[in-house]
Amino acid sequence: MSDFEGLTALVTGGASGIGRATADLLADRGATVAVLDLDPSTVDKPLTGHRADVTDDASVRAAVTAAVHGLGGLDILVNNAGIGARGTVETNSDEEWHHVFDVNVLGMVRTARACLPHLRASAHAAIVNTCSIAATAGLPQRALYSATKGAVYSLTLAMAADHVREGIRVNCVNPGTVDTPWIGRLLAAADDPAAERAALEARQPAGRLVSAAEVAAAIAHLASPLSGATTGTALAVDGGMQGL
Numbered sequence: 001m002s003d004f005e006g007l008t009a010l011v012t013g014g015a016s017g018i019g020r021a022t023a024d025l026l027a028d029r030g031a032t033v034a035v036l037d038l039d040p041s042t043v044d045k046p047l048t049g050h051r052a053d054v055t056d057d058a059s060v061r062a063a064v065t066a067a068v069h070g071l072g073g074l075d076i077l078v079n080n081a082g083i084g085a086r087g088t089v090e091t092n093s094d095e096e097w098h099h100v101f102d103v104n105v106l107g108m109v110r111t112a113r114a115c116l117p118h119l120r121a122s123a124h125a126a127i128v129n130t131c132s133i134a135a136t137a138g139l140p141q142r143a144l145y146s147a148t149k150g151a152v153y154s155l156t157l158a159m160a161a162d163h164v165r166e167g168i169r170v171n172c173v174n175p176g177t178v179d180t181p182w183i184g185r186l187l188a189a190a191d192d193p194a195a196e197r198a199a200l201e202a203r204q205p206a207g208r209l210v211s212a213a214e215v216a217a218a219i220a221h222l223a224s225p226l227s228g229a230t231t232g233t234a235l236a237v238d239g240g241m242q243g244l
């Protein structure tokens with residue numbers, strides 16, 4: 001399929017996991033793709049990598065300017081960079097709350113703010129935010145993380161309303177537990193990684209974790225001109241975790 005032929009995309013957190021799978025898929029389907037990441041050293045052709053920290057507005061603006069210059073415009077923003085957090089309201093400190101909101105919510109706001117002037121010039125402008133089923137599922141030990149993703153969900157709906165008349169669509173994906181380096185780090189920290197993985201899989205109605213490629217396919221659907229009438233939606237990619 002080449003539905004992205006002639007289109008340009010920027011993927012944040014695109015050096016790893018869901019972001020990398022998305023950048024690769026969009027490039028395979030014809031887009032010219034740039035990646036913004038804390039560590040873009042593993043990003044290779046045909047992708048171009050730009051170093052930025054989404055908690056630092058100046059670094060986001062500089063990376064977006066460089067990326068858009070290299071791409072020759074911008075049609076698609078995949079707002080994906082994010083970090084996890086375990087804990088309850090009693091165990092996470094104010095500093096942790098501020099930091100995770102800074103990355104997961106303000107990071108998307110800063111990147112969107114820098115990209116919107118460029119997206120307005122596109123005939124096929126789309127933003128896809130990587131949210132999570134944590135936004136609505138009520139997961140234990142995830143108060144802080146879930147609150148950030150709840151904010152991303154609300155942000156998606158509000159941005160869709162703000163920008164629909166400018167021809168910019170805004171949607172999000174809500175993945176379940178996805179097999180990425182992030183989950184690899186979580187398992188590595190467990191006392192018995194194999195048992196922890198088996199327990200994680202047993203909690204999935206589908207009996208397995210979601211793959212990064214499956215989330216990338218959902219993001220590509222929402223980013224594609226083929227979904228040109230879809231805005232302000234959340235697409236679950238969770239192996240039935242939320243509905244069952």
Ligand code: NAD
Nearest residue numbers: 013016017018037038053054081082132175177178180182
């Ligand atoms: P990952 O750790 O494999 O990749 C995250 C990428 O974001 C990394 O390349 C990292 O360098 C980059 N990043 C982190 N902080 C950054 C910052 N401050 N500035 C710029 N880049 C930064 O993780 P992943 O599992 O692919 O997660 C990607 C997104 O998917 C996140 O928003 C996460 O909340 C969401 N998500 C993940 C899962 C899951 O189970 N893995 C489930 C639901 C949602």
